[in-house]
Amino acid sequence: MTVPGLPEVFVGRDAVRDGVLTAAHLRGPKVRRLFRGVYCPRSVRDSHELRCRAAALTGEGALVLTGRSAAVVRGVPLASMSDPVEVIALPGHRVNRRPGLQVRRVVIDKQDYEPWEQISIARPERMMFDVLATGSFIRAVADADRILRAELTTQARMTAYLEDRHDHGVVRAREVLALTDPRAESPPESELRVRMHFVGLHPEPQLHIYSGRKFIARVDFAFEEVKLVVEYDGDWHGQGWALSKDRDRMNKLSKEGWEIVFVTKEMMRDPAAVLDMIEAALRRVGGGSARRRRAEIPR
Secondary structure, three states: OOOOOOOOOHHHHHHHHHOOOOOHHHHOOEEEEEOEEEEEEOOOOHHHHHHHHHHOOOOOOOEEOHHHHHHHHOOOOOOOOOOOEEEEEEOOOOOOOOEEEEEEEOOOOOEEEEEEEEEEEEOOOHHHHHOOOOOHHOOOOOOHHHHHHHHOOOOHHHHHHHHEEEOOOOHHHHHHHHOOOOOOOOHHHHHHHHHHHOOOOEEEEEEEEEEEEEEEEEEEEEEHHHOEEEEEOOOOHHHHHEEEEHHHHHHHHHOOEEEEEEEEOHHHHHHHHHHHHHHHHHHOOOOOOOOOOOOOOOO
């Protein structure tokens, strides 16, 4: 049931004051509570962006939306409905902790945020810094790849932004940034690239392969010197037209002497086995017989 006069997110006491709802309605089936005192109609689809907008109505006006939450608002879906809304509390302001609100108390420069809704939102470089500096190392690379691919910022701008900073997490942010690549087309591709990097494998991502002047295929990863392709086979590859098109380009690559290693989502549950498979394929095609030095992926 919809309730006329209610916006997608609203402060409960305001709706009661205006006579749109009663206090009893706030405890009933017509609305859903997002934060203490902030609600949405039950018919509204819940999402992380909706929860960000709800966070702006909590009365905690001294907040800056940042990190993956700011990325969602800017069009890059890095957080789910169940993830907490990431905010920075501005200096000199007391902010009450609330379930679903992840509050950080760190220094943020005034030029690093701008007005948004009833609070503020981090500008792209500050937003990206908070993504680079938080979460697991692999997730940070994958999320940063998506931000770069969406062209919200660039590697060059981020390098300049981080250059003279001494914030907590800036060393980790630089390490993650060094491994980003906006050519990545999915988080699993980013993960596979990072895992290969840490065992000493450095294929060329998104390589265009030609036979003479004729374009044959663009592949996820290629060891061009030994004609070995590594393809991440996402869910869409098995769907109708995509399967047919994919098999056609793989056949063309095989005809030109390329060997192809397929990696699937299920296989990535055991990344060590995937790396062993790729290394075995490299040895088979003459890409080296010695086992490569494996380094631990930072946390």
